[in-house]
Amino acid sequence: MTTLHKIAVLPGDGIGPEVVREAMKVLELLKELDSSLHIDFETFDWNSDYYLENGRIMPKDGLEILKQYDAILFGAIGDARVPDEVTIWQLIMPIRKQLQQYINFRPVKLLKGVPSPLANEKDIDFVIIRENAEGEYSNSGGRLYTGLDQEIAVQNTIITRAGTKKVAEFAYEYAKKHGKQSVTSATKSNAILHSMVLWDEVVKEVSKDYPSIHTDHYFIDALVAYFVSRPQDFDVVVASNLFGDILSDLGSAVVGGLGLSPSANLNPERDFPSMFEPVHGSAPDIAGQGIANPIAQIWSSALMLEHLGRADLADVIVESIEQVLLDNQVRTPDLGGTSTTSDMGTAICESIKKVIHERQVNHS
Known part of the structure; x- marks a missing residue:
């Protein structure tokens, strides 16, 4: 049919x-x-x-x-x-x-x-799997005292165990299906102590179900540097909404x-x-x-x-x-x-x- x-x-x-x-x-x-x-x-x-x-x-x-x-x-x-x-x-x-x-x-x-703008141009072929529904682009927060000297803006990042697990599982399944050797997780858990620590914990838990796939966890500031210095080393990169957005545009630039x-x-x-x-x-x-x-x-x-x-x-x-x-x-x-x-x-x-x-x- x-x-x-x-x-x-x-x-x-x-x-x-x-x-x-x-x-x-x-x-x-x-x-x-x-x-x-x-x-x-x-x-x-x-x-x-x-x-x-x-x-x-x-x-x-x-x-x-x-x-x-x-x-x-x-x-x-x-x-x-x-x-x-x-x-x-x-x-x-x-x-x-x-x-x-x-x-x-x-x-x-x-x-x-x-041609790549990179002088060390090599085979660059990886994918970025970005969480697309929550994270830093959650419409949670607000502003107080608008226009006054004491104005306050609060923007909440929403990271859920369920949402992180789904995106991590998708990344590992994609790697498994397409014969990729590694999954790289973008994080900043050394400074963002709640949402990114939960992100790291969930990615690590999911990675245990895929022992044949190597897992790296890189802080986002280091990772953007590695995208420029050695982009050929990546297979699958998994990231939160904001981090994935930034990494995607940088990835576009290097190719x-x-x-x-x-x-x-x-x-x-x-x-x-x-x-x-x-x-x-x-x-x-x-x-x-x-x-x-x-x-x-x-x-x-x-x-x-x-x-x-x-x-x-x-x-x-x-x-x-x-x-x-x-x-x-x-x-x-x-x-x-x-x-x-x-x-x-x-x-x-x-x-x-x-x-x-x-x-x-x-x-x-």
């Missing part, structure tokens, strides 16, 4: 619609080339324009609408006309938290054809920049749809110029296909991206070229045709 996958598309703000357009171009091509791929799309204009027109960034029943889909393809959100607390806390955070997307999955891979970095917000139990988005933001400074790099968005769509059971097509996309980069004929400005967003999307589509043809020939 053929499964039809329904995809909700949220292009968002800034360069979001531009890069999503190229990802859709890739996905529509794959539908043409592979008759066994059955995916339908519905686009929702839930963005800053929607907020300015309606006073909210998505409908009251927006989350209920999204629950009807198998996955969400998301572009980027953020607009100078709308406060960040609106775009983040009325769209991204409700989706992540209410749809229980408690795993943020971010590959850090140096693609063929892309060529945010324009190349995908991510997935996963509900591993599949009770709710997972969401796939590039690491970069809405980049208003280049929005509308047609020069944004769509690779991160296209790679995010590959992660979506893998989540939907089509790892074969996800591999085709990544191989095709690398072939375009190796050919060095089409490069957006962030990669030192002058090509447009559309040029890059088209080049990847042409590469996909060649990769699929070659695989069909070899298979026959």
